[in-house]
Amino acid sequence: MAVITVNHLSKTYKTYRKQPGFMGSLKSLVAREYERVHAVDDISFQVEEGELVGFIGPNGAGKTTSLKCLSGLLYPSSGEVKVLGYTPFDRKSPFLKQISLVMGQKNQLWWDLPGMETLLLNKEIYEVSESRFKEVVHDLSKILEAEDFLHIPVRKLSLGQRMKMELMAALIHSPKVLFLDEPTIGLDVVMQKNLREFIKEYNRKYSATILLTSHYMGDVEELCKRIIMINHGKILFDGLLSDLVKKHAPYKIISVVLKNAPNPKKLEELGEIKSYHYPELVFRVQAETSGHSAAKILQTLEVEDVNIEDPQIEDIIRDIFSTQQA
Amino acid sequence: MRYVRIFFLTFQQVFEQRGRSFVWFLISLWGPLITLLFWRGATNGGKTLIGGWSLQELSSYYFFMIIASSLLISNIEDDVSRFDIQLGNLTKYLTRPINYLHIKFIEDIPYRILKGIFGVIVCLVFFILLKGKFFIFAQDIATIFLAIIICVGGFLLSYMFKMILGVIAFWLIEVRGIYEAVDVTMFVFAGSVMPLSLLPHIIATIGYVLPFSYMIYFPIIAVEGKLSVMALCGVISVQAVWLLIFFLLYQFLWIRGIKKFSGVGQ
Numbered sequence: 001m002a003v004i005t006v007n008h009l010s011k012t013y014k015t016y017r018k019q020p021g022f023m024g025s026l027k028s029l030v031a032r033e034y035e036r037v038h039a040v041d042d043i044s045f046q047v048e049e050g051e052l053v054g055f056i057g058p059n060g061a062g063k064t065t066s067l068k069c070l071s072g073l074l075y076p077s078s079g080e081v082k083v084l085g086y087t088p089f090d091r092k093s094p095f096l097k098q099i100s101l102v103m104g105q106k107n108q109l110w111w112d113l114p115g116m117e118t119l120l121l122n123k124e125i126y127e128v129s130e131s132r133f134k135e136v137v138h139d140l141s142k143i144l145e146a147e148d149f150l151h152i153p154v155r156k157l158s159l160g161q162r163m164k165m166e167l168m169a170a171l172i173h174s175p176k177v178l179f180l181d182e183p184t185i186g187l188d189v190v191m192q193k194n195l196r197e198f199i200k201e202y203n204r205k206y207s208a209t210i211l212l213t214s215h216y217m218g219d220v221e222e223l224c225k226r227i228i229m230i231n232h233g234k235i236l237f238d239g240l241l242s243d244l245v246k247k248h249a250p251y252k253i254i255s256v257v258l259k260n261a262p263n264p265k266k267l268e269e270l271g272e273i274k275s276y277h278y279p280e281l282v283f284r285v286q287a288e289t290s291g292h293s294a295a296k297i298l299q300t301l302e303v304e305d306v307n308i309e310d311p312q313i314e315d316i317i318r319d320i321f322s323t324q325q326a
Numbered sequence: 327m328r329y330v331r332i333f334f335l336t337f338q339q340v341f342e343q344r345g346r347s348f349v350w351f352l353i354s355l356w357g358p359l360i361t362l363l364f365w366r367g368a369t370n371g372g373k374t375l376i377g378g379w380s381l382q383e384l385s386s387y388y389f390f391m392i393i394a395s396s397l398l399i400s401n402i403e404d405d406v407s408r409f410d411i412q413l414g415n416l417t418k419y420l421t422r423p424i425n426y427l428h429i430k431f432i433e434d435i436p437y438r439i440l441k442g443i444f445g446v447i448v449c450l451v452f453f454i455l456l457k458g459k460f461f462i463f464a465q466d467i468a469t470i471f472l473a474i475i476i477c478v479g480g481f482l483l484s485y486m487f488k489m490i491l492g493v494i495a496f497w498l499i500e501v502r503g504i505y506e507a508v509d510v511t512m513f514v515f516a517g518s519v520m521p522l523s524l525l526p527h528i529i530a531t532i533g534y535v536l537p538f539s540y541m542i543y544f545p546i547i548a549v550e551g552k553l554s555v556m557a558l559c560g561v562i563s564v565q566a567v568w569l570l571i572f573f574l575l576y577q578f579l580w581i582r583g584i585k586k587f588s589g590v591g592q
Binding site for chain 2: 013071072073074075091093096097099100101103107108110111112113117120121122124125126
C-alpha cells in the first residue's frame with residue numbers, strides 16, 4: 001500500500017534579479033525584474049509502506065522543497081500530494097502525529113535547556129503515554145549512545161550529540177513516516193556511520209517509511225535500495241540503485257599496476273583509458289565483455305596487479321548530472 | 327498539560343536570559359522616569375494643576391506606566407517576523423500538532439511576567455522612598471475586578487496586534503520600518519507621552535477610537551480608579567470588539583501568508 005503518493009507536484013517561487021552596484025539598486029527600485037523559479041517541476045512518484053528511499057540531487061535540485069511539500073510545510077503550486085491518506089498542507093493533527101521532519105542544519109531543541117526537556121515537551125505535544133515515553137527514550141538513547149548527555153544543556157553539546165538529541169526528539173512519538181533532510185551533514189565519519197546504522201535499525205524495527213536526502217553517497221548506498229534522482233526540479237531516475245548502475249553505467253573499471261611503461265599505441269587498442277599515471281592505469285570497458293578485455297590486457301601488458309570493479313555510484317551520478325547540464 | 331510544560335520551559339529559558347531581559351527593561355524605564363521629571367517642572371513642583379491632573383496623579387500615572395508597558399505590551403512581532411518567518415524557525419511549529427497562535431501566546435507570558443516583576447520592584451522602591459504618596463489605587467472591589475479584566479484585555483489586544491505585525495513578514499522582507507512607525511504611533515495614542523485627556527481634543531478623540539489606548543492608557547486609569555463602573559464596562563466592550571477584529575484579521579493574514587512561507591534557512 002502506498003504511504004506517499006505524489007501526482008504532478010510543482011512548486012514555483014517568485015524571485016527577482018538585481019544588477020550589482022548602486023545603479024543596479026536604482027534600476028531594481030524603479031523596474032524590478034521578477035522571474036519564476038520552478039523549484040519542483042511536475043514530479044510524480046509513490047512510496048510504499050516501510051520503504052527507505054534516497055532523494056538525491058545537487059544543490060538547488062528541489063530535494064528539500066519536495067520534502068517540505070510532503071511534510072506540509074509548503075503549499076504546492078499545483079499537483080496533488082497524499083501522505084498516509086492526508087493532504088499534508090492541511091496539517092491535521094492525526095497526520096502530524098504520524099510524521100516527523102528532521103533537518104540537519106536546524107533543530108527544534110531548546111538551546112539553553114537539556115535535551116531531555118524537549119523530549120518531555122514532545123511527549124506532551126504528541127500525547128505519548130508515560131510508559132511508552134520511558135520505553136522509547138530507553139531504546140533510542142541506547143541505540144544512539146545518548147544516555148550520558150540527556151541532561152546537559154543543548155548549547156554545551158557537540159554537533160554529533162546535538163544531532164542525536166534532535167533525532168530522539170523527532171522520534172519520541174514513533175512516527176510512521178520520517179523525512180530526513182541531510183541528517184549526516186557536518187558529522188564526522190564515525191558519527192555518520194552510527195547514524196546510518198540507527199536509521200536502518202529504526203526502519204527495520206518500526207517498519208517506518210523513510211525519505212532521505214543527502215549529499216553523501218555513502219548514506220544513500222548504505223541505506224537505500226531505491227533512489228529518486230532529481231535535478232532542476234525534475235525526476236531523472238526513479239528506481240533501484242542496482243538498476244541505475246545497469247542503465248547508466250553499463251561498464252566496469254579495470255585498474256592495473258604496470259611493471260614496465262608500455263607503448264602508448266598498444267594502450268589505445270585495449271580500451272577507453274580513464275586515467276594513466278604510471279605505474280597506475282585505469283580502463284573503462286563494457287560490462288558484458290569485461291572478462292575478455294581483462295584477459296587481453298594481461299596478455300598485452302606486463303602487469304604487477306589487476307583489479308576489476310563496478311564504477312563508483314558517486315561517479316555515475318556525477319556523470320548523469322553533468323550530461324544533463326551539458 | 328502541553329501548554330503548562332511549554333510555559334515552564336519558556337520560564338526556564340527566560341531565567342537563562344534574565345540579564346538581557348533586565349537590560350531591555352532598564353531601557354524602557356528611562357522614558358517614564360524622564361517624562362516624570364518633565365512634569366515635575368511643568369507643574370512647578372506640584373503647585374499647579376495641568377488639565378485637571380495634579381503632580382501626584384501624573385506621578386502615579388507614569389509609575390503604573392512602567393509596569394503596564396513591561397507587563398502588558400508584547401514584543402512578539404520581532405520573534406515572529408525575523409526568527410520564525412524569515413529565518414525559518416516556523417518549521418518546528420508547523421510540523422508538530424500544535425497551534426502557532428496559542429503556543430506563541432504561552433511563550434510570551436513568561437517574558438511579560440519577568441519584565442512585569444522588574445516593573446513592580448522598581449515601583450515598590452519608589453513607593454517606599456516616597457512613602458506611597460505618589461500612588462493612587464482604585465478602592466472598591468468592583469472597580470478593582472473590572473480593572474484586572476481591562477489589564478488582561480490590554481495584554482490580549484497587544485499580543486494579537488503584535489502577531490499581526492509579525493505575520494506581515496510573509497509578504498515583506500524589510501519590516502523594521504513598519505515596526506518603528508507603529509512604535510511612534512503607539513507612543514502617542516497609547517498614552518505613553520502623556521495621558522490622552524491632556525492631548526489636543528482631536529488627537530485625544532482619535533486616541534479613544536484607535537486600539538492602542540486600550541492596551542496601556544485605559545488599563546492604567548482603570549487601576550487608578552479614575553473610571554466609573556459604567557465607563558469600565560464600556561472599555562471592556564471596546565476591547566472585546568478590537569480583539570475580535572484583530573483575531574479575524576490575524577486569521578485572514580495567516581491563512582494567506584502561510585501559503586507564501588518558503589522555510590528559507592531551514
